[in-house]
Amino acid sequence: MITISKENYLKSIYTLAKGNGNFVSLTELSKELNVTKSAVTEMSKKLYEQGCVKYVRYKGIKILPKGKKIALKVIRKHRLWELFLVETLNLSWDKVHLEAEKLEHFTSDFLIDTIDEYLKYPKLDPHGEPIPCKDGSYRYKINDIPMSECILGKTYKVTRVNDREEELVRYLSKIDIQLNREIKIIEKLKFDNSVIIEVNGVKHSLSSKLVDNIFLTKANG
Amino acid sequence: MITISKENYLKSIYTLAKGNGNFVSLTELSKELNVTKSAVTEMSKKLYEQGCVKYVRYKGIKILPKGKKIALKVIRKHRLWELFLVETLNLSWDKVHLEAEKLEHFTSDFLIDTIDEYLKYPKLDPHGEPIPCKDGSYRYKINDIPMSECILGKTYKVTRVNDREEELVRYLSKIDIQLNREIKIIEKLKFDNSVIIEVNGVKHSLSSKLVDNIFLTKANG
DNA sequence: TAATTAAGTTAAGTATGCTTAACTTGTTGC
DNA sequence: GCAACAAGTTAAGCATACTTAACTTAATTA
Numbered sequence: 173m174i175t176i177s178k179e180n181y182l183k184s185i186y187t188l189a190k191g192n193g194n195f196v197s198l199t200e201l202s203k204e205l206n207v208t209k210s211a212v213t214e215m216s217k218k219l220y221e222q223g224c225v226k227y228v229r230y231k232g233i234k235i236l237p238k239g240k241k242i243a244l245k246v247i248r249k250h251r252l253w254e255l256f257l258v259e260t261l262n263l264s265w266d267k268v269h270l271e272a273e274k275l276e277h278f279t280s281d282f283l284i285d286t287i288d289e290y291l292k293y294p295k296l297d298p299h300g301e302p303i304p305c306k307d308g309s310y311r312y313k314i315n316d317i318p319m320s321e322c323i324l325g326k327t328y329k330v331t332r333v334n335d336r337e338e339e340l341v342r343y344l345s346k347i348d349i350q351l352n353r354e355i356k357i358i359e360k361l362k363f364d365n366s367v368i369i370e371v372n373g374v375k376h377s378l379s380s381k382l383v384d385n386i387f388l389t390k391a392n393g
Numbered sequence: 394m395i396t397i398s399k400e401n402y403l404k405s406i407y408t409l410a411k412g413n414g415n416f417v418s419l420t421e422l423s424k425e426l427n428v429t430k431s432a433v434t435e436m437s438k439k440l441y442e443q444g445c446v447k448y449v450r451y452k453g454i455k456i457l458p459k460g461k462k463i464a465l466k467v468i469r470k471h472r473l474w475e476l477f478l479v480e481t482l483n484l485s486w487d488k489v490h491l492e493a494e495k496l497e498h499f500t501s502d503f504l505i506d507t508i509d510e511y512l513k514y515p516k517l518d519p520h521g522e523p524i525p526c527k528d529g530s531y532r533y534k535i536n537d538i539p540m541s542e543c544i545l546g547k548t549y550k551v552t553r554v555n556d557r558e559e560e561l562v563r564y565l566s567k568i569d570i571q572l573n574r575e576i577k578i579i580e581k582l583k584f585d586n587s588v589i590i591e592v593n594g595v596k597h598s599l600s601s602k603l604v605d606n607i608f609l610t611k612a613n614g
Numbered sequence: 615t616a617a618t619t620a621a622g623t624t625a626a627g628t629a630t631g632c633t634t635a636a637c638t639t640g641t642t643g644c
Numbered sequence: 645g646c647a648a649c650a651a652g653t654t655a656a657g658c659a660t661a662c663t664t665a666a667c668t669t670a671a672t673t674a
Contacts, residue, residue: 177631199651211632213653218630230639230652260481261507274499283492286482398661420621432662434623439660451622451669 174222176277179246180205181215182224185235186243193240195232241308248304249276249284251297254335256287258298265298265350266341299341300332300351300387316387319357319367319378327356328388340385347376354391395443397498400467401426402436403445406456407464414461416453462529469525470497470505472518475556477508479519486519486571487562520562521553521572521608537608540578540588540599548577549609561606568597575612 184204188196198212205212220227224239235243253272257263263271285306288294295312297303302312316331330353333341349355349371358375359368365380378386405425409417419433426433441448445460456464474493478484484492506527509515516533518524523533537552551574554562570576570592579596580589586601599607 173630175630197651198653207631208633209652210634210654214631232652257504261504261511263504263507267503271501271504275496278495278499280492282488283478283482283484286484290482394660396660418621419623428661429663430622431624431664435661453622 174224174242178215178219178222178224179242179277181212181219182235182239182243183246183250185225185233186240186247189235193235195228195234197232201233244304244308245281246276248306249279251301251303252284252287252291252294253279254297254299255291255294255303259291264345265335266338266345268298269335269338269341297335298351299335300330301335314387316389319369319383319386319388320365320380322357322367322388324357324360327354327391329354329391330386331389332387334385337385340382343382344386347374348372349386355388395445395463399436399440399443399445400463400498402433402440403456403460403464404467404471406446406454407461407468410456414456416449416455418453422454465525465529466502467497469527470500472522472524473505473508473512473515474500475518475520476512476515476524480512485566486556487559487566489519490556490559490562518556519572520556521551522556535608537610540590540604540607540609541586541601543578543588543609545578545581548575548612550575550612551607552610553608555606558606561603564603565607568595569593570607576609 181201184201185196188200188204198209198216202209202212216225216227216233219225219233219239222238223236224242225236226234228234250272253275254265254268257268257271258265288303288306293305293311294303300316302310302314304310314332319328322328330349330351333344333351335341344350353371356370357367358370361367365383366377367383368375368377370376402422405422406417409421409425419430419437423430423433437446437448437454440446440454440460443459444457445463446457447455449455471493474496475486475489478489478492479486509524509527514526514532515524521537523531523535525531535553540549543549551570551572553572554565556562565571574592577591578588579591582588586604587598588604589596589598591597
């Protein structure tokens with residue numbers, strides 16, 4: 173039986189491995205899911221028994237095709253819900269993550285396919301994350317870099333933000349950053365890894381944590 | 394803590410008491426919720442300890458204001474979801490009940506209020522059931538009778554059907570019965586409590602179980 | 615009124631998914 | 645190589661919400 177808890181574990185394993193299918197450490201997982209390491213060990217064994225993951229004691233956990241399929245299905249539901257709520261109800265992009273986090277587990281395949289069709293098979297969710305297709309493939313390939321890796325003085329376009337950090341998204345709205353907004357990298361401070369950027373002529377200092385969760389693409393021209 | 398299971402118990406207690414606040418038998422509840430009587434006994438004690446119900450051993454269970462508030466909130470979420478899915482995604486009225494049954498427990502007050510506003514504070518769901526307001530009151534008072542109590546030869550309008558019976562709703566669609574459709578009571582068979590009706594000039598025999606779940610109002614003229 | 619039956623209760627047990635506490639394993643720096 | 649520490653595991657225990665089986669209470673009816 174794939175429970176809601178298992179869906180969440182698989183989603184986190186897939187996400188933390190960044191789609192590479194790498195091993196994920198159990199400590200990392202426990203932090204992501206806000207549970208103890210022992211809870212993760214226990215669940216790892218169950219997911220292994222169900223053929224969803226490869227689990228090597230003292231090493232970590234790695235997603236397998238069966239688990240990946242489940243993870244992508246949940247991610248698909250999450251991102252389509254986010255976009256649907258923004259599109260139909262005009263919810264702001266900082267409010268949809270938490271709602272989608274719950275709805276994703278209680279939506280039939282039929283309903284999510286209907287939503288997909290209604291939205292005309294969109295490629296990206298409101299935070300710039302690609303939406304998996306019904307068959308588990310992506311309609312869009314990510315091609316951006318975290319702000320921390322950007323080059324000084326250049327101008328970029330914001331193409332993706334981490335929706336799991338509600339406060340981050342809310343703060344970005346506040347300083348008038350949204351998807352496709354052009355920003356310029358003014359300064360990168362080595363000592364705390366913060367970055368100073370310019371948006372619409374206004375300068376802002378972004379902490380290291382913010383900088384790791386904002387993804388950019390080179391602006392055309 | 395009000396869990397999903399408790400929400401479902403309270404919803405059923407409220408519904409089975411038909412809003413009168415009467416005692417509900419535990420056997421009735423166990424059938425409604427598809428659990429054993431012992432499970433109901435156990436939960437009754439918990440709901441009593443939380444002040445949601447009055448529970449008298451060997452007698453039954455009766456909803457209290459605290460429990461009623463929770464039940465109405467869940468019912469509100471259920472019915473608004475049903476209507477929202479019909480309105481935005483064009484789902485048919487026989488497909489929305491099961492979806493709403495899950496979504497109702499995972500929808501924030503903020504989200505459901507937004508949906509309520511989007512739908513312009515509707516009075517009725519797709520099956521003709523009144524939708525509770527945010528404050529727990531009803532915008533609409535039911536004023537119909539079950540088909541079993543209708544008078545021979547008269548013409549009525551279908552104003553409400555029991556959405557919990559998916560098959561019933563699907564069958565009604567099949568014989569072209571929808572809300573506000575006019576039907577005429579042709580014959581009532583005593584021996585099995587079935588009723589023969591006429592819809593759009595076509596006669597249909599409806600079993601006792603169907604007849605108990607369809608509610609009618611006298612047609613004007 | 616006593617027997618029968620339905621309704622309701624209790625006790626013991628199960629699965630899931632957590633926790634804490636004590637432990638083992640693996641890795642890293644000196 | 646080994647001490648120190650982080651990572652991971654194990655064991656015992658808990659809460660929720662079920663189950664089955666055996667029981668008690670209440671209502672019905674002959």
